[in-house]
Amino acid sequence: MSLRHAILTLLETEPASGYDIVRHFKESLGYFWNAKHQQVYQELRRLSDEGWLQCSEQAQSDKPDKKVYSISPAGRDELRRWLAEPAAPNKINDALLVKLFAGALVEPDNLRAEMARHRATHQGTLDSLLDIERQYLALEPQEQRRQRLPYLTLRRGILGERAWLAWAEEVDAELAARTDQTSAQSVEQ
Template sequence: MSLKHSLLVMLAEHPASGYDLSQHFKGSVGFFWNASHQQIYQQLKALSEAGWVRFSTETQADKPDKKIYELTAEGRQAMTQWLREPAEVNKYKDALLIKVYGGAHIEAEVLQAEIQRHQQLHQKGLAKLKAIEEEYLGLNRDQQKAMRLPYLTLKYGISAEENWLQWANQCLEAINDNT
């Protein structure tokens, strides 16, 4: 998967500025796909040059003009073509997993502290996801129906965080058994 496809999918929902897209990456989409502000703007420029998005300029008082991007017919076609393609299975590259794997070579307290640090981060992430879920559950039936597929990605994120926290507890128990 590439950033360009993520942007196309988001722009298919509604036109947005680069800033709006960046905020979207910091929120819901950011839980499973990350992109920096700079990467987003570089990709928007490339998508515009490819003819997959176009933009209109909005004048702002006391700020630079804002570009509002929207999909073109070619962009929508590229997005739907990509959505129909098989997705690669995700491979993990997680430094903490290597640290746990090699944890017998360091003091147990060091590994415990690192796992506990990650636990705090995952607990915060889970709390954010649960808050988003509460917003979804507060929507009326029609709104929920319109958001059912993004909700499934949210449910996956919640489940993944809960499973990760369960795994971390198992790690800490195993480390404590060996000390």
């Protein structure tokens, strides 16, 4: 997936300013697709140059005019073309997994501290996702049906975070056993 298709997907729902798009990345899409502020604005310019977006300016009283982007018919065609293509499976590049793989080369307590930092991040993400789920569950049934596919992307995130935290418990148990073993060996010497 590319950033351009994520932006087109957002704009298919409703017109938005660059600021609004960046906010969407932080609040919703950011759980499964990250983009920096500068990347979004560069891509908006490219999409406009390619004719996939239309841009209008809205006057603001105390700020410069705001550019509001909407998807053009050509952009909608491109989004449909992309949606029809098969998606490639994700590849994982996870430095933590490399560190665990090489864990015999480092003290278990170092890895335990690393795991604790990652656990806090994953727990925070899970808490945020559960807050979003509560908002979805409070919607009227008709709105829930309309938002079902976005909700299922949320469920994937929730299940993924819960699975990560369950896996982390297994890792922590192994690292605790290794710490105990290392301490016992130190006493024997």
